[in-house]
Amino acid sequence: MDKSILNNYFHSLFPIQKETVMKITETFCDFTLDKNTTLLDKNTISTKTYFLEKGYVRSYILNEDNEIVTTNIYSAPCFVNDFLSFFKKQPTKEIYQTITDCSFWETSLENVQTNFHNISEFREFSRLLFVINYSKLNDRLIEMKSQKAETRYLNLLKQQPNIFQNVSLKIIASYLGITDSTLSRIRKEISKI
Amino acid sequence: MDKSILNNYFHSLFPIQKETVMKITETFCDFTLDKNTTLLDKNTISTKTYFLEKGYVRSYILNEDNEIVTTNIYSAPCFVNDFLSFFKKQPTKEIYQTITDCSFWETSLENVQTNFHNISEFREFSRLLFVINYSKLNDRLIEMKSQKAETRYLNLLKQQPNIFQNVSLKIIASYLGITDSTLSRIRKEISKI
DNA sequence: ATAATTTCTTGTCATTTATCAAGTACTTAT
DNA sequence: ATAAGTACTTGATAAATGACAAGAAATTAT
Numbered sequence: 170m171d172k173s174i175l176n177n178y179f180h181s182l183f184p185i186q187k188e189t190v191m192k193i194t195e196t197f198c199d200f201t202l203d204k205n206t207t208l209l210d211k212n213t214i215s216t217k218t219y220f221l222e223k224g225y226v227r228s229y230i231l232n233e234d235n236e237i238v239t240t241n242i243y244s245a246p247c248f249v250n251d252f253l254s255f256f257k258k259q260p261t262k263e264i265y266q267t268i269t270d271c272s273f274w275e276t277s278l279e280n281v282q283t284n285f286h287n288i289s290e291f292r293e294f295s296r297l298l299f300v301i302n303y304s305k306l307n308d309r310l311i312e313m314k315s316q317k318a319e320t321r322y323l324n325l326l327k328q329q330p331n332i333f334q335n336v337s338l339k340i341i342a343s344y345l346g347i348t349d350s351t352l353s354r355i356r357k358e359i360s361k362i
Numbered sequence: 363m364d365k366s367i368l369n370n371y372f373h374s375l376f377p378i379q380k381e382t383v384m385k386i387t388e389t390f391c392d393f394t395l396d397k398n399t400t401l402l403d404k405n406t407i408s409t410k411t412y413f414l415e416k417g418y419v420r421s422y423i424l425n426e427d428n429e430i431v432t433t434n435i436y437s438a439p440c441f442v443n444d445f446l447s448f449f450k451k452q453p454t455k456e457i458y459q460t461i462t463d464c465s466f467w468e469t470s471l472e473n474v475q476t477n478f479h480n481i482s483e484f485r486e487f488s489r490l491l492f493v494i495n496y497s498k499l500n501d502r503l504i505e506m507k508s509q510k511a512e513t514r515y516l517n518l519l520k521q522q523p524n525i526f527q528n529v530s531l532k533i534i535a536s537y538l539g540i541t542d543s544t545l546s547r548i549r550k551e552i553s554k555i
Numbered sequence: 556a557t558a559a560t561t562t563c564t565t566g567t568c569a570t571t572t573a574t575c576a577a578g579t580a581c582t583t584a585t
Numbered sequence: 586a587t588a589a590g591t592a593c594t595t596g597a598t599a600a601a602t603g604a605c606a607a608g609a610a611a612t613t614a615t
Contacts, residue, residue: 240504253493256489285489286485289479292479296492297449299492300445300446300449300450303445303492303496303499306496306500306503307499310502313503313506314539315423317600317602318601319601338563347603348602348603349563350564350565350605351602353563353564357565511572530592532592541573542594543593544573546595549594550594
Protein backbone atom coordinates (compact mmCIF):
# COMPACT_ATOMS: atom_id res chain seq x y z
CA MET A 170 0.00 0.00 0.00
CA ASP A 171 2.67 2.51 -1.04
CA LYS A 172 0.81 5.66 -2.01
CA SER A 173 3.92 7.66 -2.93
CA ILE A 174 3.19 7.80 -6.68
CA LEU A 175 -0.41 8.83 -6.06
CA ASN A 176 0.58 11.41 -3.48
CA ASN A 177 3.41 12.80 -5.59
CA TYR A 178 1.00 13.34 -8.44
CA PHE A 179 -0.84 15.91 -6.32
CA HIS A 180 2.41 17.64 -5.39
CA SER A 181 3.56 17.73 -9.02
CA LEU A 182 0.49 19.64 -10.17
CA PHE A 183 -0.17 22.02 -7.37
CA PRO A 184 1.59 23.42 -4.26
CA ILE A 185 -0.12 21.53 -1.46
CA GLN A 186 0.80 20.37 2.02
CA LYS A 187 1.88 16.79 2.63
CA GLU A 188 -0.75 16.33 5.34
CA THR A 189 -3.52 17.61 3.08
CA VAL A 190 -2.61 15.17 0.34
CA MET A 191 -2.51 12.30 2.81
CA LYS A 192 -5.95 13.25 4.01
CA ILE A 193 -7.26 13.34 0.43
CA THR A 194 -5.79 9.98 -0.57
CA GLU A 195 -6.72 8.26 2.70
CA THR A 196 -9.80 6.67 1.15
CA PHE A 197 -8.09 5.45 -2.04
CA CYS A 198 -7.82 1.65 -2.49
CA ASP A 199 -5.45 -0.12 -4.85
CA PHE A 200 -6.05 -2.89 -7.38
CA THR A 201 -4.41 -4.29 -10.48
CA LEU A 202 -5.68 -5.40 -13.87
CA ASP A 203 -4.06 -7.62 -16.50
CA LYS A 204 -3.57 -6.27 -20.01
CA ASN A 205 -6.62 -6.13 -22.33
CA THR A 206 -9.04 -6.02 -19.43
CA THR A 207 -12.07 -3.76 -19.26
CA LEU A 208 -11.83 -1.16 -16.51
CA LEU A 209 -15.16 0.49 -17.27
CA ASP A 210 -17.67 -0.88 -19.74
CA LYS A 211 -20.02 0.88 -22.12
CA ASN A 212 -23.50 1.80 -20.88
CA THR A 213 -22.54 1.56 -17.24
CA ILE A 214 -22.44 4.26 -14.60
CA SER A 215 -18.97 4.98 -13.30
CA THR A 216 -19.09 4.95 -9.52
CA LYS A 217 -15.35 5.31 -9.00
CA THR A 218 -12.62 7.70 -9.93
CA TYR A 219 -9.42 5.97 -11.02
CA PHE A 220 -5.80 6.92 -10.69
CA LEU A 221 -3.55 4.99 -13.06
CA GLU A 222 -0.32 4.36 -11.16
CA LYS A 223 1.42 2.14 -13.68
CA GLY A 224 0.64 1.04 -17.25
CA TYR A 225 -1.38 2.18 -20.23
CA VAL A 226 -5.15 2.46 -20.65
CA ARG A 227 -7.26 3.52 -23.60
CA SER A 228 -10.84 4.58 -24.07
CA TYR A 229 -12.71 3.80 -27.28
CA ILE A 230 -16.12 3.81 -28.87
CA LEU A 231 -17.59 1.49 -31.46
CA ASN A 232 -18.94 3.40 -34.47
CA GLU A 233 -21.97 2.49 -36.64
CA ASP A 234 -19.93 -0.17 -38.46
CA ASN A 235 -18.71 -1.60 -35.11
CA GLU A 236 -15.21 -0.33 -35.79
CA ILE A 237 -13.09 0.75 -32.85
CA VAL A 238 -12.34 4.47 -32.58
CA THR A 239 -9.75 5.09 -29.86
CA THR A 240 -10.71 8.30 -28.07
CA ASN A 241 -7.87 8.56 -25.58
CA ILE A 242 -4.65 6.91 -24.47
CA TYR A 243 -3.75 7.30 -20.81
CA SER A 244 -0.16 6.78 -19.67
CA ALA A 245 0.62 6.60 -15.95
CA PRO A 246 0.70 8.51 -13.72
CA CYS A 247 -2.67 10.17 -14.37
CA PHE A 248 -6.32 10.11 -13.45
CA VAL A 249 -8.65 8.12 -15.69
CA ASN A 250 -12.23 9.29 -15.56
CA ASP A 251 -15.41 9.37 -17.52
CA PHE A 252 -16.48 12.77 -16.23
CA LEU A 253 -20.03 12.72 -17.54
CA SER A 254 -20.70 9.29 -16.12
CA PHE A 255 -18.95 9.81 -12.79
CA PHE A 256 -20.24 13.29 -11.95
CA LYS A 257 -23.62 13.26 -13.71
CA LYS A 258 -24.32 9.54 -13.22
CA GLN A 259 -24.93 9.05 -16.93
CA PRO A 260 -24.26 5.78 -18.80
CA THR A 261 -20.83 5.70 -20.42
CA LYS A 262 -20.55 5.95 -24.20
CA GLU A 263 -16.95 4.82 -24.18
CA ILE A 264 -15.23 1.64 -23.08
CA TYR A 265 -12.08 1.91 -20.92
CA GLN A 266 -9.62 -0.93 -21.28
CA THR A 267 -6.08 -1.65 -20.16
CA ILE A 268 -3.45 -1.88 -22.90
CA THR A 269 -0.75 -3.27 -20.60
CA ASP A 270 -0.81 -4.75 -17.09
CA CYS A 271 -1.88 -1.86 -14.86
CA SER A 272 -2.05 -0.81 -11.23
CA PHE A 273 -4.72 1.62 -10.04
CA TRP A 274 -6.01 3.50 -7.07
CA GLU A 275 -9.73 4.14 -6.79
CA THR A 276 -12.16 6.01 -4.60
CA SER A 277 -15.90 6.66 -4.63
CA LEU A 278 -17.88 9.73 -5.66
CA GLU A 279 -18.96 10.06 -2.03
CA ASN A 280 -15.33 10.45 -0.93
CA VAL A 281 -14.61 12.87 -3.77
CA GLN A 282 -17.59 14.96 -2.71
CA THR A 283 -16.48 15.07 0.90
CA ASN A 284 -13.03 16.23 -0.10
CA PHE A 285 -14.37 18.64 -2.71
CA HIS A 286 -16.56 20.44 -0.22
CA ASN A 287 -14.26 20.25 2.80
CA ILE A 288 -10.73 20.69 1.50
CA SER A 289 -10.17 23.89 -0.44
CA GLU A 290 -6.88 22.61 -1.89
CA PHE A 291 -8.70 19.61 -3.31
CA ARG A 292 -11.22 21.90 -4.97
CA GLU A 293 -8.42 23.81 -6.62
CA PHE A 294 -6.73 20.58 -7.64
CA SER A 295 -9.95 19.20 -9.13
CA ARG A 296 -10.56 22.33 -11.12
CA LEU A 297 -6.96 22.36 -12.30
CA LEU A 298 -7.35 18.80 -13.56
CA PHE A 299 -10.41 19.86 -15.55
CA VAL A 300 -8.64 22.90 -16.96
CA ILE A 301 -5.65 20.81 -18.05
CA ASN A 302 -7.77 18.03 -19.54
CA TYR A 303 -10.03 20.48 -21.34
CA SER A 304 -7.08 22.32 -22.77
CA LYS A 305 -5.41 19.12 -23.99
CA LEU A 306 -8.62 18.00 -25.66
CA ASN A 307 -9.00 21.41 -27.28
CA ASP A 308 -5.46 21.19 -28.66
CA ARG A 309 -6.19 17.75 -30.07
CA LEU A 310 -9.34 19.00 -31.79
CA ILE A 311 -7.46 21.94 -33.32
CA GLU A 312 -4.73 19.59 -34.49
CA MET A 313 -7.30 17.19 -35.92
CA LYS A 314 -8.93 19.98 -37.90
CA SER A 315 -5.87 21.79 -39.15
CA GLN A 316 -3.01 19.30 -39.48
CA LYS A 317 -2.62 16.38 -41.78
CA ALA A 318 -2.05 12.85 -40.54
CA GLU A 319 1.74 12.96 -40.92
CA THR A 320 2.02 16.08 -38.76
CA ARG A 321 -0.25 14.63 -36.11
CA TYR A 322 1.89 11.48 -36.06
CA LEU A 323 5.12 13.46 -35.71
CA ASN A 324 3.63 15.57 -32.91
CA LEU A 325 2.58 12.49 -30.97
CA LEU A 326 5.98 10.91 -31.49
CA LYS A 327 7.63 14.03 -30.13
CA GLN A 328 5.24 14.63 -27.23
CA GLN A 329 4.64 11.07 -26.06
CA PRO A 330 7.41 8.86 -27.45
CA ASN A 331 6.83 6.35 -24.64
CA ILE A 332 3.47 5.44 -26.16
CA PHE A 333 5.23 3.95 -29.19
CA GLN A 334 7.10 1.51 -26.97
CA ASN A 335 3.95 0.29 -25.27
CA VAL A 336 0.95 0.61 -27.55
CA SER A 337 0.34 -1.15 -30.87
CA LEU A 338 0.38 0.89 -34.09
CA LYS A 339 -3.18 -0.22 -34.71
CA ILE A 340 -4.34 1.58 -31.56
CA ILE A 341 -2.12 4.59 -32.23
CA ALA A 342 -3.54 4.89 -35.77
CA SER A 343 -7.06 4.81 -34.40
CA TYR A 344 -6.10 7.45 -31.80
CA LEU A 345 -4.70 9.66 -34.59
CA GLY A 346 -7.92 9.20 -36.56
CA ILE A 347 -6.39 7.26 -39.47
CA THR A 348 -6.32 3.64 -40.64
CA ASP A 349 -3.42 1.39 -39.75
CA SER A 350 -2.41 1.13 -43.42
CA THR A 351 -2.13 4.90 -43.67
CA LEU A 352 -0.01 5.01 -40.51
CA SER A 353 2.21 2.30 -41.92
CA ARG A 354 2.70 4.33 -45.11
CA ILE A 355 3.43 7.52 -43.18
CA ARG A 356 6.10 5.72 -41.15
CA LYS A 357 7.62 4.26 -44.32
CA GLU A 358 7.70 7.68 -45.98
CA ILE A 359 9.37 9.27 -42.93
CA SER A 360 11.96 6.52 -42.57
CA LYS A 361 13.12 7.23 -46.13
CA ILE A 362 14.32 10.71 -45.23
CA MET B 363 -29.49 45.77 -15.21
CA ASP B 364 -31.95 42.93 -15.70
CA LYS B 365 -30.10 39.79 -14.63
CA SER B 366 -32.95 37.40 -15.36
CA ILE B 367 -31.29 35.64 -18.32
CA LEU B 368 -28.05 35.23 -16.36
CA ASN B 369 -29.85 34.03 -13.25
CA ASN B 370 -32.10 31.67 -15.19
CA TYR B 371 -29.07 30.05 -16.74
CA PHE B 372 -28.04 28.80 -13.29
CA HIS B 373 -31.51 27.49 -12.59
CA SER B 374 -31.67 25.73 -15.96
CA LEU B 375 -28.53 23.69 -15.27
CA PHE B 376 -28.83 22.86 -11.63
CA PRO B 377 -31.41 22.89 -8.82
CA ILE B 378 -30.39 25.94 -6.81
CA GLN B 379 -32.12 28.49 -4.60
CA LYS B 380 -33.07 31.89 -5.99
CA GLU B 381 -31.24 33.69 -3.19
CA THR B 382 -28.05 31.69 -3.79
CA VAL B 383 -28.04 32.59 -7.49
CA MET B 384 -28.60 36.25 -6.69
CA LYS B 385 -25.65 36.16 -4.32
CA ILE B 386 -23.47 34.54 -6.99
CA THR B 387 -24.38 37.00 -9.74
CA GLU B 388 -24.25 40.06 -7.47
CA THR B 389 -20.77 40.98 -8.69
CA PHE B 390 -21.49 40.52 -12.41
CA CYS B 391 -21.40 43.69 -14.58
CA ASP B 392 -22.95 44.08 -18.01
CA PHE B 393 -21.52 45.44 -21.25
CA THR B 394 -22.20 45.20 -24.97
CA LEU B 395 -20.00 44.74 -28.03
CA ASP B 396 -20.72 45.46 -31.69
CA LYS B 397 -20.35 42.65 -34.20
CA ASN B 398 -16.84 41.69 -35.33
CA THR B 399 -15.27 43.02 -32.15
CA THR B 400 -12.54 41.27 -30.19
CA LEU B 401 -13.66 40.15 -26.75
CA LEU B 402 -10.35 38.55 -25.77
CA ASP B 403 -7.21 38.85 -27.85
CA LYS B 404 -4.42 36.37 -28.47
CA ASN B 405 -1.45 36.31 -26.07
CA THR B 406 -3.34 38.09 -23.32
CA ILE B 407 -4.31 36.85 -19.89
CA SER B 408 -8.02 36.57 -19.37
CA THR B 409 -8.90 38.33 -16.11
CA LYS B 410 -12.67 37.99 -16.50
CA THR B 411 -15.20 35.27 -16.95
CA TYR B 412 -17.88 36.10 -19.51
CA PHE B 413 -21.52 35.19 -19.75
CA LEU B 414 -22.94 35.72 -23.23
CA GLU B 415 -26.50 36.92 -22.75
CA LYS B 416 -27.38 37.66 -26.37
CA GLY B 417 -25.62 37.10 -29.69
CA TYR B 418 -22.95 34.87 -31.18
CA VAL B 419 -19.23 34.66 -30.43
CA ARG B 420 -16.50 32.53 -31.93
CA SER B 421 -12.98 31.61 -30.91
CA TYR B 422 -10.30 30.99 -33.51
CA ILE B 423 -6.61 30.48 -33.96
CA LEU B 424 -4.34 31.49 -36.82
CA ASN B 425 -2.39 28.53 -38.17
CA GLU B 426 1.14 28.53 -39.65
CA ASP B 427 -0.17 29.99 -42.92
CA ASN B 428 -2.12 32.67 -41.02
CA GLU B 429 -5.40 31.02 -41.97
CA ILE B 430 -8.28 31.25 -39.53
CA VAL B 431 -9.30 28.00 -37.82
CA THR B 432 -12.55 28.49 -35.92
CA THR B 433 -12.30 26.49 -32.71
CA ASN B 434 -15.71 27.19 -31.20
CA ILE B 435 -18.99 28.96 -31.85
CA TYR B 436 -20.85 30.20 -28.77
CA SER B 437 -24.56 30.95 -28.98
CA ALA B 438 -26.30 32.71 -26.09
CA PRO B 439 -27.08 32.01 -23.35
CA CYS B 440 -23.78 30.45 -22.26
CA PHE B 441 -20.49 31.14 -20.54
CA VAL B 442 -17.53 32.05 -22.75
CA ASN B 443 -14.19 31.30 -21.16
CA ASP B 444 -10.62 30.55 -21.97
CA PHE B 445 -10.15 28.17 -19.05
CA LEU B 446 -6.38 27.86 -19.24
CA SER B 447 -5.88 31.59 -19.40
CA PHE B 448 -8.49 32.50 -16.80
CA PHE B 449 -7.68 29.86 -14.17
CA LYS B 450 -3.96 29.32 -14.80
CA LYS B 451 -3.19 32.90 -15.87
CA GLN B 452 -1.58 31.71 -19.09
CA PRO B 453 -1.53 33.75 -22.33
CA THR B 454 -4.40 32.89 -24.64
CA LYS B 455 -3.69 30.96 -27.83
CA GLU B 456 -7.11 31.73 -29.27
CA ILE B 457 -8.84 34.97 -30.23
CA TYR B 458 -12.45 35.47 -29.08
CA GLN B 459 -14.55 37.69 -31.31
CA THR B 460 -18.21 38.62 -31.61
CA ILE B 461 -19.99 37.44 -34.75
CA THR B 462 -23.11 39.54 -34.11
CA ASP B 463 -23.90 42.42 -31.76
CA CYS B 464 -23.64 40.91 -28.29
CA SER B 465 -24.48 41.59 -24.67
CA PHE B 466 -22.41 40.14 -21.86
CA TRP B 467 -22.05 39.88 -18.12
CA GLU B 468 -18.58 39.66 -16.64
CA THR B 469 -16.93 39.13 -13.28
CA SER B 470 -13.37 38.79 -12.02
CA LEU B 471 -11.39 35.71 -10.98
CA GLU B 472 -11.35 37.09 -7.46
CA ASN B 473 -15.14 37.01 -7.33
CA VAL B 474 -15.24 33.54 -8.85
CA GLN B 475 -12.78 32.34 -6.23
CA THR B 476 -14.81 33.79 -3.38
CA ASN B 477 -17.95 32.08 -4.64
CA PHE B 478 -16.13 28.85 -5.44
CA HIS B 479 -14.80 28.50 -1.92
CA ASN B 480 -17.79 29.88 -0.03
CA ILE B 481 -20.87 28.68 -1.87
CA SER B 482 -21.12 24.92 -2.23
CA GLU B 483 -23.81 25.21 -4.93
CA PHE B 484 -21.50 27.37 -7.00
CA ARG B 485 -18.78 24.74 -6.71
CA GLU B 486 -21.16 22.12 -8.02
CA PHE B 487 -22.31 24.42 -10.78
CA SER B 488 -18.73 25.21 -11.84
CA ARG B 489 -17.82 21.57 -11.97
CA LEU B 490 -20.96 20.78 -13.92
CA LEU B 491 -20.03 23.41 -16.50
CA PHE B 492 -16.63 21.76 -16.89
CA VAL B 493 -18.15 18.32 -17.21
CA ILE B 494 -20.61 19.49 -19.86
CA ASN B 495 -18.01 21.45 -21.82
CA TYR B 496 -15.52 18.59 -21.66
CA SER B 497 -18.11 16.13 -22.84
CA LYS B 498 -19.18 18.33 -25.76
CA LEU B 499 -15.58 18.78 -26.83
CA ASN B 500 -15.00 15.03 -26.60
CA ASP B 501 -18.04 14.40 -28.81
CA ARG B 502 -16.74 16.88 -31.36
CA LEU B 503 -13.34 15.20 -31.44
CA ILE B 504 -14.93 11.78 -31.93
CA GLU B 505 -17.10 13.18 -34.73
CA MET B 506 -14.10 14.86 -36.33
CA LYS B 507 -12.18 11.58 -36.34
CA SER B 508 -14.90 9.21 -37.41
CA GLN B 509 -17.41 11.10 -39.57
CA LYS B 510 -16.99 12.66 -42.96
CA ALA B 511 -17.64 16.34 -43.62
CA GLU B 512 -21.18 15.83 -44.91
CA THR B 513 -22.22 13.98 -41.76
CA ARG B 514 -20.65 16.62 -39.52
CA TYR B 515 -22.54 19.30 -41.46
CA LEU B 516 -25.84 17.48 -41.13
CA ASN B 517 -25.30 16.94 -37.39
CA LEU B 518 -24.60 20.62 -36.82
CA LEU B 519 -27.64 21.59 -38.89
CA LYS B 520 -29.78 19.29 -36.77
CA GLN B 521 -28.30 20.21 -33.38
CA GLN B 522 -27.81 23.96 -33.80
CA PRO B 523 -29.97 25.15 -36.72
CA ASN B 524 -29.97 28.68 -35.27
CA ILE B 525 -26.27 29.02 -36.11
CA PHE B 526 -27.08 28.88 -39.80
CA GLN B 527 -29.32 31.95 -39.50
CA ASN B 528 -26.65 33.99 -37.76
CA VAL B 529 -23.18 32.86 -38.76
CA SER B 530 -21.61 32.99 -42.23
CA LEU B 531 -20.92 29.74 -44.07
CA LYS B 532 -17.26 30.68 -44.18
CA ILE B 533 -17.10 30.55 -40.37
CA ILE B 534 -19.24 27.41 -40.18
CA ALA B 535 -16.95 25.67 -42.69
CA SER B 536 -13.92 26.57 -40.62
CA TYR B 537 -15.71 25.30 -37.48
CA LEU B 538 -16.45 22.01 -39.25
CA GLY B 539 -12.81 21.72 -40.27
CA ILE B 540 -13.36 22.07 -44.03
CA THR B 541 -12.90 24.79 -46.66
CA ASP B 542 -15.78 27.01 -47.69
CA SER B 543 -15.76 25.55 -51.21
CA THR B 544 -16.20 22.05 -49.81
CA LEU B 545 -19.10 23.22 -47.63
CA SER B 546 -20.69 24.88 -50.64
CA ARG B 547 -20.47 21.64 -52.62
CA ILE B 548 -21.86 19.60 -49.72
CA ARG B 549 -24.86 21.93 -49.50
CA LYS B 550 -25.39 21.73 -53.26
CA GLU B 551 -25.25 17.94 -53.16
CA ILE B 552 -27.76 17.76 -50.30
CA SER B 553 -30.19 20.23 -51.89
CA LYS B 554 -30.40 17.95 -54.96
CA ILE B 555 -32.02 15.17 -52.96
C1' DA C 556 6.52 -26.73 -30.90
C1' DT C 557 2.80 -25.89 -33.64
C1' DA C 558 -1.28 -23.80 -34.83
C1' DA C 559 -4.11 -19.86 -34.48
C1' DT C 560 -4.53 -15.18 -34.08
C1' DT C 561 -3.19 -10.60 -34.43
C1' DT C 562 -0.23 -6.94 -36.18
C1' DC C 563 2.05 -4.73 -39.65
C1' DT C 564 3.11 -3.87 -44.47
C1' DT C 565 2.21 -3.24 -49.25
C1' DG C 566 -0.37 -3.07 -53.72
C1' DT C 567 -4.30 -1.33 -56.40
C1' DC C 568 -7.98 1.53 -56.84
C1' DA C 569 -11.75 4.64 -55.05
C1' DT C 570 -13.34 8.42 -52.28
C1' DT C 571 -12.96 12.58 -49.86
C1' DT C 572 -11.28 16.93 -49.48
C1' DA C 573 -8.02 20.73 -50.71
C1' DT C 574 -6.09 24.12 -53.91
C1' DC C 575 -6.34 27.65 -57.11
C1' DA C 576 -8.82 30.53 -59.94
C1' DA C 577 -12.71 32.94 -61.71
C1' DG C 578 -17.31 34.73 -61.54
C1' DT C 579 -21.63 36.25 -59.21
C1' DA C 580 -24.14 38.03 -55.43
C1' DC C 581 -24.25 40.56 -51.27
C1' DT C 582 -22.75 44.07 -47.76
C1' DT C 583 -20.52 47.92 -46.10
C1' DA C 584 -18.26 52.24 -46.26
C1' DT C 585 -17.79 56.63 -48.23
C1' DA D 586 -25.14 55.86 -55.37
C1' DT D 587 -20.94 53.95 -56.21
C1' DA D 588 -16.92 51.61 -55.14
C1' DA D 589 -14.64 48.24 -52.40
C1' DG D 590 -14.67 44.48 -49.96
C1' DT D 591 -16.54 40.03 -48.54
C1' DA D 592 -19.30 35.81 -49.07
C1' DC D 593 -20.68 32.22 -51.81
C1' DT D 594 -20.49 29.19 -55.85
C1' DT D 595 -18.40 26.50 -59.38
C1' DG D 596 -14.82 24.30 -62.39
C1' DA D 597 -10.51 21.79 -63.10
C1' DT D 598 -7.02 19.41 -60.99
C1' DA D 599 -4.15 17.56 -57.17
C1' DA D 600 -3.31 15.72 -52.65
C1' DA D 601 -4.61 13.03 -48.69
C1' DT D 602 -6.65 9.19 -47.03
C1' DG D 603 -9.65 5.04 -47.10
C1' DA D 604 -11.17 0.30 -48.64
C1' DC D 605 -10.07 -4.12 -49.67
C1' DA D 606 -7.05 -7.87 -50.22
C1' DA D 607 -3.00 -10.55 -49.61
C1' DG D 608 1.27 -11.72 -47.54
C1' DA D 609 4.94 -11.40 -43.89
C1' DA D 610 6.12 -10.95 -39.17
C1' DA D 611 5.17 -11.21 -34.49
C1' DT D 612 2.52 -12.80 -30.61
C1' DT D 613 -0.45 -15.90 -28.10
C1' DA D 614 -2.74 -20.13 -27.03
C1' DT D 615 -2.77 -25.01 -26.83
